[in-house]
Amino acid sequence: MSSFFKKFWWKYLCVALLIYTTVAGLLVSVPRLAIVNETIRALYFHVPMWFGMVAMFGFSIYYSIEYLRKQNSLSDFMAVEFANTGLLLGILGILTGMLWANYTWGSPWHGDPKQNGAAIALLVYLAYFVLRGSLDNIEQRARLSAVYNIFAFAAMIPLIFIIPRLQDSMHPGSGGNPGFNVYDLDSRMRLVFYPAVIGWILLGVWVASLQVRTRQIKQHLEDV
Amino acid sequence: MMLWLLKKEFQFEWRSKNAVQGLLLYTLSIGFILYSSFLFQEHLINAAVWSALFWISLLFSAMSAVVKSFLGDRGNTDSYYYQITSAHHLLFAKTFYNILLLVVLFLLSMVIFSVLFGSVIANLGLFATLGILTCAALGGALTLLASIAAKVRNSHLIMAVLGFPVTVSIILMAVSGTRNCIDGLGLDALWRELLVLGAINAISLAVSFLLFPYIWRS
Numbered sequence: 001m002s003s004f005f006k007k008f009w010w011k012y013l014c015v016a017l018l019i020y021t022t023v024a025g026l027l028v029s030v031p032r033l034a035i036v037n038e039t040i041r042a043l044y045f046h047v048p049m050w051f052g053m054v055a056m057f058g059f060s061i062y063y064s065i066e067y068l069r070k071q072n073s074l075s076d077f078m079a080v081e082f083a084n085t086g087l088l089l090g091i092l093g094i095l096t097g098m099l100w101a102n103y104t105w106g107s108p109w110h111g112d113p114k115q116n117g118a119a120i121a122l123l124v125y126l127a128y129f130v131l132r133g134s135l136d137n138i139e140q141r142a143r144l145s146a147v148y149n150i151f152a153f154a155a156m157i158p159l160i161f162i163i164p165r166l167q168d169s170m171h172p173g174s175g176g177n178p179g180f181n182v183y184d185l186d187s188r189m190r191l192v193f194y195p196a197v198i199g200w201i202l203l204g205v206w207v208a209s210l211q212v213r214t215r216q217i218k219q220h221l222e223d224v
Numbered sequence: 225m226m227l228w229l230l231k232k233e234f235q236f237e238w239r240s241k242n243a244v245q246g247l248l249l250y251t252l253s254i255g256f257i258l259y260s261s262f263l264f265q266e267h268l269i270n271a272a273v274w275s276a277l278f279w280i281s282l283l284f285s286a287m288s289a290v291v292k293s294f295l296g297d298r299g300n301t302d303s304y305y306y307q308i309t310s311a312h313h314l315l316f317a318k319t320f321y322n323i324l325l326l327v328v329l330f331l332l333s334m335v336i337f338s339v340l341f342g343s344v345i346a347n348l349g350l351f352a353t354l355g356i357l358t359c360a361a362l363g364g365a366l367t368l369l370a371s372i373a374a375k376v377r378n379s380h381l382i383m384a385v386l387g388f389p390v391t392v393s394i395i396l397m398a399v400s401g402t403r404n405c406i407d408g409l410g411l412d413a414l415w416r417e418l419l420v421l422g423a424i425n426a427i428s429l430a431v432s433f434l435l436f437p438y439i440w441r442s
Contacts, residue, residue, distance in 0.1 A: 068438050123389040130385050134376045144372050147435045151368060152390055154431040158424055159393040166416060 002074065005209040010202055017199030021045075024192045031189070042100040044192055048200040049093030050118075055201045056086030056208065057125070061153050064146035073219065074212075076142035079149060080132065081211040085204045087125045094118055114171045117159055124152045225309055229317035247289050251329055254281040255336035266341070274344055275402035278337055279395050283362070285329050290322050290366040291383040294374035311440040315367070315432060323363035330355045346408030354405065354414065357421040358398040364428040365390055371439050397421050 004010070025044035060082035067075035097115065098108035109115065131148055135141035237244060258277050262269060269277075305314055334355070345351045366387055373383040401417035 068435075120389050120392050127385045127389055131372070131376070131382060134378060134382060140375060143438055143441075144375060147438055148369075148372055148386060151365075151428075151431055151435060152386075154427050155365060155390040155393070155424070157427060158420055159396075162420055162423070163393060163396060166420075 001078070002212075005213070011206060014199055014202035014206060017195045018203065021192060021196040021199055025196065028188060028192060039100055039103055040189075042096065043189065044196045046093060046096040046100055047193070048197045049089050049096060051197045052200040052204045053086045053089040053093055053121075056082045056089060056204050057121075057153070059205075059208075060086060061150060064149040067142060067146045068150075071139075071143075073138075073142070074216070076146070077212045077215045078208070079146060081208045081215070083125055083128060083149065084211065085208040087122065087129075088207070089200070089204055090118065090122050090125070094122070112171055113163070117163070120159060121156060124156060128152065225313045226317050226320075229305075229309065229313060230321055233317060233321040243292065247285065247325075247329070248332065250288055251281070251285045251332055252336060254284060255333065255340055259340040262341075269341055271344070271403045271406040272399075274337075274341060274406060275399045277341075278333060278402065279358075279398045282326075282330060282333050283391060283395055285333070286326050286359075286362050286366060287383055287387055288380075289325050289329060290363065290370045291373060291380055292370075293318050293322055293367060294371045295379055306440070311437040312433060314440070315371075315436040318371075319364055319367045319429075319432070322367050323360050326359035326363050327356060330359050344406050345402075347405045347410065350411065350414055351402065351405040354398060354401045354418065354421070357418060357425065358394060361394045361421050361424045361428065362391060364425060364432060365394065368428070368432040368436060368439075371436065375439070394421065394424055397424075 021044055025041055030038070030040050060079050063075045063078035063082065067079060094115070097118075101110055101112075101115075102108045105112075128145060128148055132141055132145045135144060258281060366383075369386045369390065370383060373379045373386060376382045397417045397420050401414055401421075404413045404417075
């Protein structure tokens, strides 16, 4: 992936997609639904945060596995910076969700299973950074945090994929509430939503790539 | 080999009895603190409150019980084990020992809660099954985390920080299952919780099996 980092085309693509998302997301007409009304536009800005977060955490797990197999510092940098970026997107996802919930549900924190699941997912990655902070030996820090990253992800599978399906939720797309598939008739939303998801994921990769390269430069300066 | 290691765990525990005694006292104290804080307000304790109090107190005892399994003042026994046994044998011996310890704590908490808050569980057989599955899931997840925490300076703090988010799904299942046990519901209301707990057990054991050699190597 580090050769991919140095290419330019996807950065132009990212900028173009996000400009398109912002303009079209605010201006193109959307379906009228009761209660939700214009807040349906949160789909373009709130939901891509979660797609981005899951993608970043996925990359982070991948590089943690790579680290355990090859023990190179680049994989460790990748794992930690993708986790960092995922955490940032997750916090933005929670904040945009709270903003939306304030207008449609009446209060920012509603104790919804999806909100709680998201908050716990963020706790896991905050714990990951606390663990890293309390280990001094660089090699040990990289290895133990990689192990925790993989283990915590596995432990969260039931929390994210099984338990929310056992409980009722007011969140769109669950508990009988209209979700994305209900708008199938209206493909205009998809024309903005999919580019938005790709754009935000690319932005996340871009942020992580800059952080990884900063870490590499710092390490290089320390070695010199 | 595994049985030999398991026997060693019991012997170590038996020789320094103060650790077990401390743990029993810890569980008793939590129970009594909870009882005192609800004194003369017993009508507030419904099924939901009972099960939440029970499992949260057990979670705290479990954390303190498991965190010491890789710490200990055993000097160089770690490097001795490293030479004579494989990582997987050691992991399974420790995990199995911790699960047994948690089951003992579960039974003790059960007795304490029955005495202090009254025995409210209508379906004891199902509750025991749920309890053993939960103890196995907690033991499996916490043993691996204890082996990570043992390498860190503030082991007890790190154990709590790493452990709580990972055990949330286990505790949620146990709490909602216990509510159903108190209400006297049967297996048809509880099979989902048992199934999820079984799945968590399988996942955490499999992932620990794959990951433990990397922790053990340092």
